[in-house]
Amino acid sequence: MRAITIRDDVLRYRDDLPEPIAAADEVVVDVTQAGICETDLQLVRGYMGFAGILGHEFVGIATSGSFEGQRVVGEINCNCRACPRCDSGLGNHCSKRTVIGIDRHDGAFAERIAVPQHNLHSVPDTVTDDEAVFVEPLAAAFEILQQVKVADSDRVAILGDGRLGYLCAQVIGSSTRRMTAVGKHRLKLDRFARIGVSTVNLDDVDAEPVFDVVVDCTGSVTGLPLALSLVRPRGTVVMKTTVASRHHLSLAPIVIDEITLVGSRCGPFDKALAALQERTVDVSDLITHRYPLEGAEAALESAAQHDSFKVVFDVQSNGA
């Protein structure tokens, strides 16, 4: 089958890969559409040392199991469902887990993918494929509200004007309207402005510690020091993006100002699907570029460019 792989940091489109073999608890999904995420760009740079088929944001059609023939999205953590962590509700942190397209489990930049049955969620008819492809990152945005209580009087800063920052802004918008997005790109910031979020260019940031909550979606080592300069004493910094490189910074402000730092990763798919169905989150105009799998390199390059927002693979297209 056709798919996009990385190995030793080399990205390749291939049309000669074997079909996925579903394990006992897995279902093969015909992938319809798959989205490129910042983590994919980091993986290509060597983060996690992943080798295999890339891609973890997808929508497709289940070919067997209880959702056979239905459109589905899939959670990315493949847990053992037997260990103490899984038993205690920490399945996403199962120490035996593999992660689709990230850690020892082939991903969704492929015609077909094997996914554990219990990871799948049916997509309601009113949610399009173009919307459903955002469920995974949207769920990650909802994870913030599972972890941090945001009051309607809270001032929230979103660092990073990209895809994830924009989803976080929409999700947090259900709790407070007092939001400011900090970014480098006027066109991207304009998206935030259109949904009522104040915007400020990174170069013009007034580093006053006035925000109750700061969400770092920069995917950069510069995000955390900026967040610490903006959060008020006893405030909260949410670290929403992983960074492959090391930080070199003073953490004394965390102690002196009694900051709470919260690492945040995968979130609840049910909340993301409900938000799309109820139209409380709008992702309808976020896809700026579409590629067939054959366009792997161009697609990933595009996803790293300033003029793109969401780049997706139309997987069933053959590029003709």
Add this chain to the structure above:
Amino acid sequence: MRAITIRDDVLRYRDDLPEPIAAADEVVVDVTQAGICETDLQLVRGYMGFAGILGHEFVGIATSGSFEGQRVVGEINCNCRACPRCDSGLGNHCSKRTVIGIDRHDGAFAERIAVPQHNLHSVPDTVTDDEAVFVEPLAAAFEILQQVKVADSDRVAILGDGRLGYLCAQVIGSSTRRMTAVGKHRLKLDRFARIGVSTVNLDDVDAEPVFDVVVDCTGSVTGLPLALSLVRPRGTVVMKTTVASRHHLSLAPIVIDEITLVGSRCGPFDKALAALQERTVDVSDLITHRYPLEGAEAALESAAQHDSFKVVFDVQSNGA
């Protein structure tokens, strides 16, 4: 008067300093006893660039105000009591604050010290000076329970076998008995063992992420990476000590394992005084060395040694 100053990282005992001048809201306290803390050692190394009289843990006798003639201890943050932060209960984080013996306010390694009246707390008769001198660090230990909910089933690791770690262990002991102290010094770890805390030498630590809460009291840049290796996914790391130097580490585990990092500084004096009065915390055998102010250098050297625990200045002694 006699006092111990630092300026440009030089520690000096002096007997020619002017008497403190109390501001309108301040009271002069005759210092009886003052304790040396890890922060003092960091200040001598240049942390905060402090210049003035050192010392922020003390017990003494108020010479005026509503506590005149009474034994008192004093909170160290001198707040403006007028700004929005002070109004909202964040007085310890007042942006105009000075901090006794740490930041632009002369400290307690002196015969007399001027302290804001509202910072003072009366010491109950049943609490000795040898105990009261621990109120400030003990309050800092109680701050942890103000910030983090510790359940009786929680496993807690205390990193650092020194003074603050031991106070934290006693305070957290009211919430859970499942505690492990990690340190380098057998004699210090033995103190923890005597109050029922499991102990392990740093060299023998099994870096399994099994602790619900890890409290870093090491005062070292090595504390945080160790804490991150010991805390379970979705667990909490309390950063209890400031470190003057920069950290150089990967923070990706905070995101991947969804760790919460909580900076923790000064705490509630009333809870510390109540614990000493009610004997729920025992500090009776912690003072290992006593010096007159004249013994400044020897005292601070002693406080940095492995065979000392708490080192105090008996301020009214003249070394004769």
